Amino acid sequence: MAAAILVVLGGAWAAILLSWAYFRRYAVTRPPVGVFNLRDISVMIAGIVIVPYLYLLLPLWLVLGLLVLSMISILYLLWEPLLHARPAIWVATLVCVGGDLLATWLLGSTHPVAQAINDGLIVLAVVGVTNLWAQSGMRARDVTILGGILAVYDFTATSVLPLMGEMMTRLAGLPLAPQVIWGSGPTQALIGLGDLLLAAVFPLVMRKAFGRPAGLIALLLAAATIGGLFLLPITTIFPVMVLLGPLMIGQYLYWARRAGAERTTWQYLQAEPR
Amino acid sequence: MIDTAFAQLRLAASLLFGIPFSPDSLERLVAALRETRHEFGSIGAEGAEMVQGPPLDDAARGEMQFRRFRAQATRAARETAYYRQVFDQLGLDPARMTADDLIRVPLTRKEAVRANPDSFVRHSARPYLRCTTTGTTGTPTSIYFSSYEMRVYFAFTAIGSFFSGDITDEDIVQISTSARGTLGNVCLAGACAHLGAITYLAGVVDPIQALALLADERHLPGKRARTSILYTYPSYLGQLIETGLRLGYKPTDFGLRRILAGGEVVTAGLRARSAALFGDVLFSGGYGMTEIWPFGGTECPDGHLHFEPTQGLLEVLDPATRQPAAPGALGTIVATPLPPYRETTLVLRYQTEDAVRQLATPPTCRLRHHPACGPILGKLRLAVRHADGGTFPRDILEAVEAEEAVPLPGRCGFWAVPGGVAVEVVVRDDTPAVRAAIGQRLEAQGVPLRELHLYTDLAQLQHPLPLRGDLREQAFALSPLPDLLAPVEDR
Numbered sequence: 001m002a003a004a005i006l007v008v009l010g011g012a013w014a015a016i017l018l019s020w021a022y023f024r025r026y027a028v029t030r031p032p033v034g035v036f037n038l039r040d041i042s043v044m045i046a047g048i049v050i051v052p053y054l055y056l057l058l059p060l061w062l063v064l065g066l067l068v069l070s071m072i073s074i075l076y077l078l079w080e081p082l083l084h085a086r087p088a089i090w091v092a093t094l095v096c097v098g099g100d101l102l103a104t105w106l107l108g109s110t111h112p113v114a115q116a117i118n119d120g121l122i123v124l125a126v127v128g129v130t131n132l133w134a135q136s137g138m139r140a141r142d143v144t145i146l147g148g149i150l151a152v153y154d155f156t157a158t159s160v161l162p163l164m165g166e167m168m169t170r171l172a173g174l175p176l177a178p179q180v181i182w183g184s185g186p187t188q189a190l191i192g193l194g195d196l197l198l199a200a201v202f203p204l205v206m207r208k209a210f211g212r213p214a215g216l217i218a219l220l221l222a223a224a225t226i227g228g229l230f231l232l233p234i235t236t237i238f239p240v241m242v243l244l245g246p247l248m249i250g251q252y253l254y255w256a257r258r259a260g261a262e263r264t265t266w267q268y269l270q271a272e273p274r
Numbered sequence: 275m276i277d278t279a280f281a282q283l284r285l286a287a288s289l290l291f292g293i294p295f296s297p298d299s300l301e302r303l304v305a306a307l308r309e310t311r312h313e314f315g316s317i318g319a320e321g322a323e324m325v326q327g328p329p330l331d332d333a334a335r336g337e338m339q340f341r342r343f344r345a346q347a348t349r350a351a352r353e354t355a356y357y358r359q360v361f362d363q364l365g366l367d368p369a370r371m372t373a374d375d376l377i378r379v380p381l382t383r384k385e386a387v388r389a390n391p392d393s394f395v396r397h398s399a400r401p402y403l404r405c406t407t408t409g410t411t412g413t414p415t416s417i418y419f420s421s422y423e424m425r426v427y428f429a430f431t432a433i434g435s436f437f438s439g440d441i442t443d444e445d446i447v448q449i450s451t452s453a454r455g456t457l458g459n460v461c462l463a464g465a466c467a468h469l470g471a472i473t474y475l476a477g478v479v480d481p482i483q484a485l486a487l488l489a490d491e492r493h494l495p496g497k498r499a500r501t502s503i504l505y506t507y508p509s510y511l512g513q514l515i516e517t518g519l520r521l522g523y524k525p526t527d528f529g530l531r532r533i534l535a536g537g538e539v540v541t542a543g544l545r546a547r548s549a550a551l552f553g554d555v556l557f558s559g560g561y562g563m564t565e566i567w568p569f570g571g572t573e574c575p576d577g578h579l580h581f582e583p584t585q586g587l588l589e590v591l592d593p594a595t596r597q598p599a600a601p602g603a604l605g606t607i608v609a610t611p612l613p614p615y616r617e618t619t620l621v622l623r624y625q626t627e628d629a630v631r632q633l634a635t636p637p638t639c640r641l642r643h644h645p646a647c648g649p650i651l652g653k654l655r656l657a658v659r660h661a662d663g664g665t666f667p668r669d670i671l672e673a674v675e676a677e678e679a680v681p682l683p684g685r686c687g688f689w690a691v692p693g694g695v696a697v698e699v700v701v702r703d704d705t706p707a708v709r710a711a712i713g714q715r716l717e718a719q720g721v722p723l724r725e726l727h728l729y730t731d732l733a734q735l736q737h738p739l740p741l742r743g744d745l746r747e748q749a750f751a752l753s754p755l756p757d758l759l760a761p762v763e764d765r
Binding site: 265266 | 275276277278279282303306307309310312313314315317318320321
């Protein structure tokens, strides 16, 4: 169990730290017109509510198809500023996705090799998605609102309803399952993609909005919260956002009061060039 | 971002298939452009392409334009009194016309629109705004527009300004054009609302008042300290320059960064001489007229006039044969504003009478994918034809406004005389040196000068060119009546 926790915790921390490092070093190709705004947050929330039901209702081959398409898009976006050349980007993307599909198909989803590959891909996906959001102008205020709403939703969907448990069980056998997972049966540890996304994106938008100290504190608090959760003797699925959400709200209120208006991306890059 | 993506798709559908725009989507796009520039500091070239569409090759553009012309002609024949009669007499079903039939559609003359503007309005249209021309070339012409069209024009004017950088949310815009030039004024004001700029209609008042407004300091958060954009006629700009220099104004008294000049010929001399009063100011010129709005020309750095192909069909026709003018040859602009930009007052193959030259060689500039012609030379009926070709208002104005001895705006006239052209110009002093200098400049413009009449009094001009700057509006401050704004006891 301890080994599983260490692996999953390592994956979670890697996702948060790599997102931070990528944010400072690389510029993703964002949509040329448009800024991430509250309307997008509304759509995201609608998606978060609907998608688990889709995962439960749709045939598994269709779910897998959606996962493959999503992962290819995210990885392409992630590799683009690193590899530049289109063939290289496609090769890297298809090798990653193909490797996961092949490993799960040949070895089974609980095999350590398959799990390691899948965990690695989920970490990369977190880096890609969080950077797309943050670099598309997502505001700290909007992420805080999302975090607050998800705290309530996560508690309901995870602790009150069987929704999250059923979804994770159904997806566990698939390649590209949206979770960082290690082990099987009672020694298994895991954390969901959604929790990692929120934990990793908040430091980025806080840095953009209020500066490096705000970002670093958000990063440390997110990493410590997730680490602390794995130290607790929890035997069932725990709604991580119940802790992360209020933490985000508290930090946002503190920095907004102290620093005032959020910086725009342009102001952030003027003050802290890449 | 998601709603912006949907708005872009909606716009793309209209540009591709000619279906009506969604004003809501256009306004969302404008808002997204503003948000994007606020957040990221700029909008890249990819953004411009996403909003304005990719460039089309000649074949695809021709096919698209013909299909839209046919659709517009079909609607015109079914829904307007004027074109129903035209197509009946022609014996041509516009719905079945081919590209070769296009030349059979008779040119629409200004007199026809002026005589009965209502007969050009679609039966199913919902006209809301009746815009009249300023009437500098005769009785004003009326064109009706719907609220849909106006919303679309506001949005597109704003989008154009975003990518040209003409107007930003920091700007204060002074509109110094005639209040009767409703369409241009309203579209600019509507675009300013989208762009977040401040605008005010100063009108064509006494230049002293207009200059005082330009020099006035503002204290508005996020705005420039003085008026930064001036939208006016070249002739009124000339009056401002002349008056401003006489009153001792200097560039540091103003905060202008751009002058949007249109409605008349903008000469190189006027641009150069404006620096003495306003300093290093950018000029944005173009070509537009109420009858064919929003179809109009945009100047490129190479001096071409480019026309957005989705907005209308540009033809440059030989005035004698009414066939397309050959490369480098003289022609007049014949324009058809196309759907979905024009829905209320329909005009097909409108004869603008504006003389231009076809480009001698294909353009290689940034706007090379847009149909183009040379700069406006002036109204054809004001031109003088002679053995060397023709002399146009631009030829005369370019020569006289470049000469410091000529007060701005260049007040002049010209007419045919045996063997060439007679020119009359108002000058500060009629001296042999001034006469020689103006004569040389006119000949350098290719004018076969036979007579040169210099006057120091405007009233002496025999055939003065009409200037929009003379569409003067009165104001209380300079009225001979008591100062109506002052307290009653002070009058």
